[in-house]
Amino acid sequence: MLKLSPGLIALALYLPSTFATAIYGQCGGIGFTGDTTCASGTTCQVENPYYSQCLPGTATATTTTTKPTTTTTTTMKPTTTTTTTTGPTTTAAPPSPTGFVKASGTAFSLNGSKFTVVGENSYWVGLMGYSTTDMNKAFADIASAGSTVVRTWGFNEVTSPNGIYYQSWSGSTPTVNTGASGLANFDNVIAAAKANGIRLIVALQVLTNNWSDYGGMDVYVKQILNSPNHDLFYTDATVKAAFKNYIRAFVGRYLNEPTIMAWELANEPRCKGSTGTSTGTCTTTTVTAWIKEISAYIKSIDTNHLVAVGDEGFYNQPSAPTYPYQGSEGVDFDANLAISAIDFGTFHSYPTSWGQSGNESAWGTQWIADHATSQKKANKPVIIEEFGVTSNQATIYTTWLNQVVSSGLTGELIWQAGSHLTNGDTPNDGYAVYVDGPVFPVIKAAAAQLKARA
Ligand SMILES: *[C@@H]1O[C@H](CO)[C@@H](O)[C@H](O)[C@H]1NC(C)=O
Numbered sequence: 001m002l003k004l005s006p007g008l009i010a011l012a013l014y015l016p017s018t019f020a021t022a023i024y025g026q027c028g029g030i031g032f033t034g035d036t037t038c039a040s041g042t043t044c045q046v047e048n049p050y051y052s053q054c055l056p057g058t059a060t061a062t063t064t065t066t067k068p069t070t071t072t073t074t075t076m077k078p079t080t081t082t083t084t085t086t087g088p089t090t091t092a093a094p095p096s097p098t099g100f101v102k103a104s105g106t107a108f109s110l111n112g113s114k115f116t117v118v119g120e121n122s123y124w125v126g127l128m129g130y131s132t133t134d135m136n137k138a139f140a141d142i143a144s145a146g147s148t149v150v151r152t153w154g155f156n157e158v159t160s161p162n163g164i165y166y167q168s169w170s171g172s173t174p175t176v177n178t179g180a181s182g183l184a185n186f187d188n189v190i191a192a193a194k195a196n197g198i199r200l201i202v203a204l205q206v207l208t209n210n211w212s213d214y215g216g217m218d219v220y221v222k223q224i225l226n227s228p229n230h231d232l233f234y235t236d237a238t239v240k241a242a243f244k245n246y247i248r249a250f251v252g253r254y255l256n257e258p259t260i261m262a263w264e265l266a267n268e269p270r271c272k273g274s275t276g277t278s279t280g281t282c283t284t285t286t287v288t289a290w291i292k293e294i295s296a297y298i299k300s301i302d303t304n305h306l307v308a309v310g311d312e313g314f315y316n317q318p319s320a321p322t323y324p325y326q327g328s329e330g331v332d333f334d335a336n337l338a339i340s341a342i343d344f345g346t347f348h349s350y351p352t353s354w355g356q357s358g359n360e361s362a363w364g365t366q367w368i369a370d371h372a373t374s375q376k377k378a379n380k381p382v383i384i385e386e387f388g389v390t391s392n393q394a395t396i397y398t399t400w401l402n403q404v405v406s407s408g409l410t411g412e413l414i415w416q417a418g419s420h421l422t423n424g425d426t427p428n429d430g431y432a433v434y435v436d437g438p439v440f441p442v443i444k445a446a447a448a449q450l451k452a453r454a
């Protein structure tokens with residue numbers, strides 16, 4: 001689920017194409033085969049082993065050395081090269097470095113002990129231009145429910161740079177934004193999560209939002225191919241290479257960062273985007289092949305972090321009575337969970353939007369039970385990583401969360417966190433859970449139950 005966020009509509013604006021310039025282009029990194037020379041006035045600077053970029057030669061040095069891979073400390077770049085209008089850099093001493101979360105059978109572990117995945121979604125924490133003070137408040141509110149994990153967005157594709165964005169497009173040329181309004185801002189998200197003992201699941205792309213406010217797959221397809229066909233994101237070689245280039249830059253920056261629990265390929269991948277336009281040839285096989293290719297690619301550059309899909313968990317049983325089981329969106333949960341580079345399964349639950357109006361409680365309860373069955377069959381962890389209804393929330397969530405606990409489902413993340421911050425509340429699409437609201441005690445109790453579960 002991702003609804004249009006007030007104030008960010010302008011990010012979707014398309015500009016006419018302009019000629020690419022070498023400034024901000026990629027000039028090196030493992031697997032890079034392009035031109036390594038930079039336009040005059042710029043120099044090739046190493047961001048991480050997988051990504052070097054042509055940056056203005058007069059800028060304060062931003063080069064960084066790669067830390068030895070044996071360290072478990074962060075590789076985050078110091079953010080000393082830029083000033084920020086978003087507030088002071090986090091100074092809270094982070095808890096001592098910890099190990100990486102691993103998957104073992106149907107459980108997660110940390111340093112050999114059970115790690116309970118329970119928490120909330122905050123797609124917005126790294127997109128709104130929040131100060132580090134506000135980021136810390138948001139994570140502190142989430143942590144006060146007993147949460148261990150937050151799922152967030154690690155992308156924002158723009159054609160008209162404005163606010164926080166992670167990649168901008170000039171014609172068919174994408175440029176990763178490593179500055180204060182880009183990855184350096186995400187460094188602050190990580191620091192704030194770490195300071196509150198929270199680990200992050202980071203989605204690297206979105207189906208395309210209503211969805212177009214954060215760009216998404218359609219931006220790649222439109223900019224590179226000038227096509228409206230959403231599913232070309234999964235099949236076109238140039239588009240896939242561009243997405244891998246983004247992955248190299250983003251994932252490569254945080255290879256040794258234990259605050260990241262997992263990467264997700266995309267929020268809610270489907271054959272069709274919000275425009276409903278596709279080539280008409282996309283099936284579950286198309287999306288599964290893409291998941292196989294991209295998950296293997298991430299594993300080839302990052303052996304520390306878990307990888308998941310970020311999908312809605314749709315099944316591919318064409319004769320099933322209800323839509324989420326019929327495979328019509330191009331997702332086959334069981335086939336995707338079987339992919340070797342996929343470490344755990346993800347699914348969402350929005351029965352009201354999925355034709356189950358009036359039967360949300362029972363339908364969602366069965367949906368959770370069915371994914372717990374898939375979990376056991378695949379012998380991998382599975383989490384319900386988004387769920388929501390907009391009425392009878394406390395009652396329905398209590399029923400669903402009891403089912404999570406009793407079915408043995410590995411974990412849960414609610415859509416979505418809410419905080420009262422300096423300049424007002426965080427985005428609320430009708431699902432936000434505030435510390436002082438009626439749903440908060442429900443999720444707090446569930447967190448305690450899940451941690452106590454054997
Ligand atoms: C995990 O192990 C690391 C390295 O031995 C240690 O520094 C850290 O404190 C441990 N973390 C937890 C949560 O036990």
Ligand SMILES: *[C@@H]1O[C@H](CO)[C@@H](O)[C@H](O)[C@H]1NC(C)=O
Pocket residue numbers: 004210274
């Ligand atoms: C996008 O948002 C508009 C306005 O809220 C809504 O009418 C439309 O149905 C939404 N489209 C999708 C695909 O969710």
Ligand SMILES: *[C@@H]1O[C@H](CO)[C@@H](O)[C@H](O)[C@H]1NC(C)=O
Pocket residue numbers: 359362363366367
């Ligand atoms: C409600 O959902 C459950 C679980 O999928 C199903 O068994 C039941 O038939 C549904 N009831 C109605 C009225 O649709």
